Amino acid sequence: MNQQEGLLSVETDRKEIHFPLSFEEWEQKAAGMMQPGGYGYACSGAGKGETGRRNEEAFGKWAIVPRMLSDVSDGDMSVTLFGRTYKTPFLLAPIGMQKLAHPEGELASVKAASNLNVPFILSTVASHSIEEVAAAAPTGSKWFQLYWSNNEEISFSMVERAEKAGYEAIVVTVDTVRTGFRETDIRSEFSPLSKGLGKANYVSDPAFMKALKSQDDDAIVASILENIQTLSLHWRHIAKLKERTNLPILLKGILHPEDVQTALEYGVDGIIVSNHGGRQLDGVIGALDALPSIAEAVQKRIPVLFDSGIRRGTDVVKALALGADAVLIGRPFLYGLAAHGQQGVEKVIEGFTRETEISLSLSGIANLSQIGRLKMVRA
Numbered sequence: 001m002n003q004q005e006g007l008l009s010v011e012t013d014r015k016e017i018h019f020p021l022s023f024e025e026w027e028q029k030a031a032g033m034m035q036p037g038g039y040g041y042a043c044s045g046a047g048k049g050e051t052g053r054r055n056e057e058a059f060g061k062w063a064i065v066p067r068m069l070s071d072v073s074d075g076d077m078s079v080t081l082f083g084r085t086y087k088t089p090f091l092l093a094p095i096g097m098q099k100l101a102h103p104e105g106e107l108a109s110v111k112a113a114s115n116l117n118v119p120f121i122l123s124t125v126a127s128h129s130i131e132e133v134a135a136a137a138p139t140g141s142k143w144f145q146l147y148w149s150n151n152e153e154i155s156f157s158m159v160e161r162a163e164k165a166g167y168e169a170i171v172v173t174v175d176t177v178r179t180g181f182r183e184t185d186i187r188s189e190f191s192p193l194s195k196g197l198g199k200a201n202y203v204s205d206p207a208f209m210k211a212l213k214s215q216d217d218d219a220i221v222a223s224i225l226e227n228i229q230t231l232s233l234h235w236r237h238i239a240k241l242k243e244r245t246n247l248p249i250l251l252k253g254i255l256h257p258e259d260v261q262t263a264l265e266y267g268v269d270g271i272i273v274s275n276h277g278g279r280q281l282d283g284v285i286g287a288l289d290a291l292p293s294i295a296e297a298v299q300k301r302i303p304v305l306f307d308s309g310i311r312r313g314t315d316v317v318k319a320l321a322l323g324a325d326a327v328l329i330g331r332p333f334l335y336g337l338a339a340h341g342q343q344g345v346e347k348v349i350e351g352f353t354r355e356t357e358i359s360l361s362l363s364g365i366a367n368l369s370q371i372g373r374l375k376m377v378r379a
């Protein structure tokens, strides 16, 4: 037995399960569980992987200057987003086609998120539909991530379904007007959408089915591929969406402070600083390096969330100290799902919770409202 694995173990029916602890261990375990094409799709990035590496390296270039003698006995890391309070500053990032990782797909991860009071963001290209995911975790907080469809009636229809099913926010991903140049997938000829793994929200959508010319599998896949790439995506689409829903709208993939100004003018309710985990445009700024100027532009008027490179609790503290209100956990939970299903996702969230709590105490921060006391310097 690996000594570190032993630190996080539970007994079930006298059979002990040993869970990985660090991100690297989860990733290694997931690699052994997933099909090579699927794992390659999940772990790799666009181009030569420059941005993917930069995302993780960015954390090492910032150092925390902790505060002492601060009485951190009343530790509280709760956060309030759009009127709902969560005990931890985490969300699960929208990750498409989770059946690639585990047969229970999104149903396992939404249950884990719901059990631990973490909002779950369902992808447009999920393996389970908006309604199935809502039924699996009726009381958990759920948000819906929208890939704008070329046929916008489909977008509005999905948003309406999400609203009806009790989802609490719409996340419009703006960095994916087309898929990035992903060499790993080109080489392995891996296309999960073509396999039909991301069709659940489409085939259950009346507007999509109405527009479909033929109902055979190839036509469905072709129509999804056609709809998902909206090169014309523009602020005017956000204005239209605003007219169609009362739910808060967040933009995921903002990196430039001037886009924040425009977002505020369009009445956007939240920003997610992200470069899609280095999967879209290679060569872009590390997400953490973009965060301070975005937070500066937002001036606390709307929530700023963050993802891309969060691997452990100290990363969470750094992102919060640099201006994020909460962070999205991406690949770490996907690997938890691949390795141990729902329980794996729970273990990953618990690991983040534990390390973040310890790190905040040792930084001299009892309550997240005091995070501004923490100085960050270039390491």
Ligand SMILES: Cc1cc2nc3c(=O)[nH]c(=O)nc-3n(C[C@H](O)[C@H](O)[C@H](O)COP(=O)(O)O)c2cc1C
Binding pocket: 041, 042, 043, 093, 094, 095, 096, 097, 123, 124, 125, 145, 173, 252, 274, 275, 276, 277, 278, 279, 307, 308, 309, 310, 329, 330, 331, 332
């Ligand atoms: C396999 C995979 C699928 C993803 N699918 C989506 C998606 O459907 N919609 C979306 O907005 N982002 C998607 N993302 C991006 C994540 O939401 C998030 O931005 C990214 O994983 C953050 O990087 P990290 O996981 O390296 O921390 C996906 C990421 C991965 C790894």
Ligand SMILES: O=C(O)C(=O)c1ccccc1
Binding pocket: 096, 125, 176, 179, 193, 198, 228, 276, 279
């Ligand atoms: O793979 C991804 O990162 C992703 O977001 C995506 C984009 C288009 C289709 C399927 C998934």
